[in-house]
Amino acid sequence: MKGVPTRAVLFDLDGTLIDSAPDLGAAADQMRTTRGLASYPLERYRPMAGAGARGMLGVAFGITPDAPEFDALREEFFVTYERxxxxxxxxxxxxxxxxxxxxRGLRWGVVTNKSKRFTEPLTQAMPLFASAGAVVSGDTTPHAKPHPEPLHEAARRLGIPSEHCIYVGDDERDIIAGRAAGMRTVAAAYGYMGAQADATRWEADALITSPGELLKLLDSA
Incomplete structure (x- = not known):
């Protein structure tokens, strides 16, 4: 993690800062049980939590976004999840x-692909985010990750050049976006990577298996 001085740390949200898998899974599973289908355990949903509605509906109903009923099920999922x-x-x-x-005097913020429909009320309700200097959702800018623009937007809101930021995330698109934005990147291996993911192949600058390991990386920078 050697390089320019770190002045800010940006994080993905789901699977990196917050464990939303129980609530995402509960919403999808409720949709199953209201249709008379058997309930699934959380362990079945958790690996796909990082994929949001697409992942949850895939587990619950075995459908993909190109299915004709997907859009209606996705909106039903959103409404259920909001509750x-x-x-x-x-x-x-x-x-x-x-x-x-x-x-340590470091600024920090969030860059997520989660829609602001969910990001804003959730982060506003959690005291954890009171000190965040930027919260950028998937629809804050015209682009979502892996495009670098959301990360640049967060850096602008913090008033810090992108090259002085570190981006931490649990999905390969996080690392792609961070690298494209000129930020150093950290793969959060404790998140929702899924069974097929191999974070060592993402070309992140570092990998952590618990949140506290990030401090050790900063100390060694």
Missing amino acids: CMFNTQAFDGVPPLIEALVA
């Missing part, structure tokens, strides 16, 4: 990590 998303909690180790970043 249960406030049970979401931060991953263990995230609150002390954020406290440590703030204590």
